[in-house]
Amino acid sequence: MSDRTTGATPAAGLPINPPPRLLMGPGPINADPRVLRAMSAQLVGQYDPSMTAYMNETQQLYRGVFRTENEHTLLVDGTSRAGIEAALVSLIEPGDRVLVPIFGRFGHLLREIAERAGAEVHVREIAWGQVFTPAAIEQAIRETRPKLLAVVHGDTSTTVMQPLDELGAICARHGVLFYTDVTASLGGNAFEADAWGLDAVTAGLQKCLAGPSGSAPSTFSPRAAEVITARRSVEAGLRESGDSGLGVGRSVIRSNYFDLAMLFDYWGARRLNHHTEATTALYGARECARLLIDEGLPEAIERHRLHGAAMLAGVQGLGLDVFGDLAHKMNNVVAVVIPDSVNGDAVRGSLLADFGIEIGTSFGPLHGKIWRIGTMGFNARTDTVMTTLAALEQVLRRQGAAVTGGGGVGAAWDVYADAVGGAA
Numbered sequence: 296m297s298d299r300t301t302g303a304t305p306a307a308g309l310p311i312n313p314p315p316r317l318l319m320g321p322g323p324i325n326a327d328p329r330v331l332r333a334m335s336a337q338l339v340g341q342y343d344p345s346m347t348a349y350m351n352e353t354q355q356l357y358r359g360v361f362r363t364e365n366e367h368t369l370l371v372d373g374t375s376r377a378g379i380e381a382a383l384v385s386l387i388e389p390g391d392r393v394l395v396p397i398f399g400r401f402g403h404l405l406r407e408i409a410e411r412a413g414a415e416v417h418v419r420e421i422a423w424g425q426v427f428t429p430a431a432i433e434q435a436i437r438e439t440r441p442k443l444l445a446v447v448h449g450d451t452s453t454t455v456m457q458p459l460d461e462l463g464a465i466c467a468r469h470g471v472l473f474y475t476d477v478t479a480s481l482g483g484n485a486f487e488a489d490a491w492g493l494d495a496v497t498a499g500l501q502k503c504l505a506g507p508s509g510s511a512p513s514t515f516s517p518r519a520a521e522v523i524t525a526r527r528s529v530e531a532g533l534r535e536s537g538d539s540g541l542g543v544g545r546s547v548i549r550s551n552y553f554d555l556a557m558l559f560d561y562w563g564a565r566r567l568n569h570h571t572e573a574t575t576a577l578y579g580a581r582e583c584a585r586l587l588i589d590e591g592l593p594e595a596i597e598r599h600r601l602h603g604a605a606m607l608a609g610v611q612g613l614g615l616d617v618f619g620d621l622a623h624k625m626n627n628v629v630a631v632v633i634p635d636s637v638n639g640d641a642v643r644g645s646l647l648a649d650f651g652i653e654i655g656t657s658f659g660p661l662h663g664k665i666w667r668i669g670t671m672g673f674n675a676r677t678d679t680v681m682t683t684l685a686a687l688e689q690v691l692r693r694q695g696a697a698v699t700g701g702g703g704v705g706a707a708w709d710v711y712a713d714a715v716g717g718a719a
Contacts, residue, residue, distance in 0.1 A: 316647075319683045320655030320669055321451035321628050322479065323501035323508055326579075327673040330506045333582035334575050341572045349581060350562060350572070356584035360481065360504075360592070361496055361514045363488040367555075369562040370580055371511040372573040375478040375499025377553070378511025380408050382474055382495045385523045385555035386443055388546050389413030394441040394471075396420075396427050398457060399450030400658040401476065409445060412549070417441065423453045423660055424619035424630075429461040436469050443472040449480030451502075452658045454630040454667060455623045456480055463492020472519060478502060481512075482587050483599035483627040483671055494519040503599060503627055505672030506583040510576040520559065523548075527556040599626040601714055602670040602680055605707040609684040610668070612706025613691070613698045618665045627671035630657070632664065637694040639663055645693065650686040680707055 318324045339346045358368050371378045383405070387393060393414040395406045398421050409416045417439040421427055436444065444466055449456040459475060466473040474495040477486055483503030488496050497513040500506030515523070526546050548554045552570070561569035587595055603626040610631050611617060618630035633639040639656065643666065646652045655667035670680055684703035691698045 315651050317650075317652045317674070317679060317682065318669075319674060319679060320653050321454075321502075321667040322669060322671065324505070324669060324672045324674045326507050327505040327583075327586060329586060330579050330582045334507075334579040336575075336578050338574050341574070342566065346572070346574065347566065349577060353577060353581040353584065354562065356581060356588055357512045357514065359588045360512065360584050361488040362486065362490065362592075363493075363496075363514050363516075365488070365514045365516055365520075367520045367559050367562075368512075368514040369558060370577060371497070371513050371553070371558065372509075372570065372576060373511055374508045375476070375497065375501075375511050376404070378478075378497030378499070378513045379405065379476055380550075381511070381553035381555055381558070382497050382513065382515075383408050383414075383445065384412045384550050384553050385526075385548050386472060386474065386495060386519060387412040387414045388526070390415060391443065392417060392439055392441040393443045393445055394419070394432075394435055394439050395445050396432055396435065396457070398426055398453060398455065399423055399447065400452035401447045401450050401479075405445045405447065405476065409443075414443075424455060426455055426457045426620060426623045429458070429465060432462060433465045433469075436465065436471055440469075441471055443474060445474045447479075448475045448477045448486065449484060449625040449627075451479045451625075451628055451655075451667060451669075452661065453619055454625055454628045455619045456484060456625045458623070459493070460487070460491050466494075467492055472522065474519075479628070480625055482592075482595055483603075483675070484625055485596060488514055488516075500580060500583050501672075502669070503595075503671045503675075504583040504587065506579050510573070510580040512580060512584070515555070523555045524559065596626065599671060599675050601710070602675040602677070603627055603629065605677070605680050605710040606668060606670045606684070608710045609680065609703040609707035610687075612702035612704075613684070613688055614702065615698075618661070627675065628667055628669045630661075630665045630667055633666060634691070634696050637691060637696050639666060642666070642687075642690050642694055645690045646686055649690070650682075652683055652686050654683070654687075677711060 354368050371381045391414050393409045393416050396419045419435045472494045478499040481498045494516040501508040557569045560567040607629050616632040618632050657665050688703050
């Protein structure tokens with residue numbers, strides 16, 4: 296075995312040579328080879344006409360991905376969490392009320408970031424594996440009167456997806472800004488930024504978009520952009536008055552790197568310098584969006600639905616239980632209850648060591664209780680589903696679990712056979 300497989304310390308100076316892996320967890324997944332090829336392209340200067348053209352093209356492509364006409368559609372350089380933080384620190388002023396409905400690990404993340412931005416955060420929690428009704432969220436809005444509703448769309452810690460289609464109208468009725476993180480769901484599940492009334496949306500590449508972590512596509516409505524840019528005038532006024540206490544108890548955005556008012560100028564027609572754009576990351580993000588638009592959003596969503604359904608049927612065909620509200624399960628990831636007869640970490644370890652397949656565990660109250668198996672992005676394919684189910688059956692047998700022989704692959708095959716046109 297190589298040093299990377301055994302965990303031994305590698306010799307200094309060796310080139311990067313990661314072991315082959317099939318990443319079937321909740322993300323990251325194997326990047327599409329076309330995205331990796333795009334990222335190997337030569338660098339150009341950030342104001343080279345070709346570079347600014349790529350930036351413009353990336354903005355337009357992501358308008359298609361997010362299903363929006365928003366002018367302020369751009370990339371935040373950093374992982375998906377960078378997009379979340381940019382949105383929240385730019386929209387929230389200290390003392391603002393923010394409502395966070397929590398149904399999994401990443402709702403707690405939104406709460407933490409909002410609190411760090413100085414918000415008065417109000418939370419509503421529901422058992423992990425369930426989602427909120429629109430009526431429950433509207434009641435919470437009436438009770439807390441927030442400036443902003445911040446909610447995760449799909450939470451990979453539970454594999455369920457909060458319906459958003461009625462929340463925009465609720466927020467509009469109450470004068471509330473509406474933000475969501477779609478990192479886990481975008482590209483593999485239906486999403487309509489404009490039609491659903493979203494004001495701010497952020498994402499990442501490492502799941503259904505079939506790219507690497509490190510770039511956060513984001514979009515902001517005119518109403519959100521007005522809130523963000525209005526804070527710039529406050530800062531300008533303070534500077535003109537000689538106020539040395541910028542950002543202390545004031546409306547000023549408390550970040551330079553994540554100041555969206557500055558990023559709007561950087562990505563806008565003025566091209567005002569803010570940072571040196573992460574060229575290679577932009578190439579990758581552009582290719583992720585190009586591939587998705589070229590495939591067609593309805594087709595990509597159906598691909599994720601089909602392979603997700605096959606994986607779901609497969610684990611059930613092995614005799615395994617599934618966690619969470621299946622009526623609200625994301626297309627691209629399934630939560631499997633770990634049988635009492637096996638060690639969950641040992642099963643994951645054997646899958647990785649003996650088959651080169653990675654599946655995920657979970658967080659918080661679900662840690663050690665479920666595995667999370669993803670079928671997303673480049674890995675939403677028939678061969679990856681069949682290979683994972685076949686390997687999982689053998690590892691479970693070796694661990695002493697009672698499983699239905701051939702039940703996983705057989706059940707998945709039935710799903711493909713029933714699909715229009717056969718297996719995709």
